[in-house]
Amino acid sequence: MSESLSFGDLRREVLAANLRIPEAGLATLTWGNVSGVDRDAGVFVIKPSGVSYADLSAEDLVVVSLEDGRVVEGHLKPSTDTETHRCLYRAFPHIGGVTHTHSTHAVAFAQARRPIPVLGTTHADTFNGPVPVTEDLTAEQCARDYEYNTGQVIVALLEGDARRAEEVPGALVSRHGPFTWGATATASLENAIVCEAVAEMALHTLALYAPGGHPEPPRHLLDRHFTRKHGPDAYYGNPAPAAVR
Template identity: 75%
Template structure:
């Protein structure tokens, strides 16, 4: 494990965390992004309670995949064990974001999935953003943060396939967790999750009609999978 690898990952995770206030979905310090280096067996996460405008690369915490901190003087985010739980369960993901974005949190608090009501949702999520069962008293009493990740794993299934096509979940009464290929992608999914949650709330207030499945499928597959043709990867 080299320090230079940690420095690169720190820079990536710092940049993603600094985008949280710029994109607007979080209040105060209610959000964190992490990124993982699978080869080195470490992940980097925001420290607990540090304002974004004061956050520096040296503040970020480096932890092993067993949870032990190996670099960083500050306490890591209280959500660290939830991030670790998701990394352990889903080997394909490279970044995790948790933001208390208000519209997505509203669905989580109501214990309702974010429904697919249009193509904007279907561009990223191949189905509703699901909501977990509430944590039990036993799960809250011991290893609460790790168990928060485990209820997501139980919801999506251990094979990781659903996690690839719906890179987000709502923890009941808590809020959204999102993930992606790297830290930046996980934050992008968090921003999209909040946007479609807000759209869904407005649409439901007007009276929603579910779009045809073939239209939703077309929008998802033109951006994802072997036949994807949206965008110009590598152009910027």
């Protein structure tokens, strides 16, 4: 990448996170996109529309204004989902990255309009509650500013509750698929990976339930797992190695 390119570190992180979409088996063709934000500069960096992962370079990423959605830098059109990302960044000031995929099992829950239920610790490690499903967009919401409105139905679902958005860092857009977010572009991508994994596990678990009874997992177990990894008492993990530069 040219040294003079602006937002170099952010571009590198967003590029790496986008390339993990196909690596993690979340992508068909060019579907899926990750963005990362620079709040001080008032911009976010996002994948261009319809470019294959194999061809993607940091220069191809598009820099977009948080304020009005205009392209600040870039020779390509940004992802068609750009306005959804922008809406989420504006509603949730604590997030640093957003990921959208059409991963198979998360899409199946979105299409069936079923939240992904909390069935075990794998889910609770990342999502402190079910991954919810939005309302269908109305004809009016589809006719105009469709992509921004896609963000709005997610925000409505969380009632603008930033804490809830932090504890459940993702949602399923009805009949469409998952959007996830996180403190960074990388974190949003990893939440997309977890969302797909727990969707697949939930699909199989539901198939295995004995008819009649499947009590919820005990709340104390789920809390334990979420707080092992998140918040002031977290004790999971080690300091990351020196960041990608």
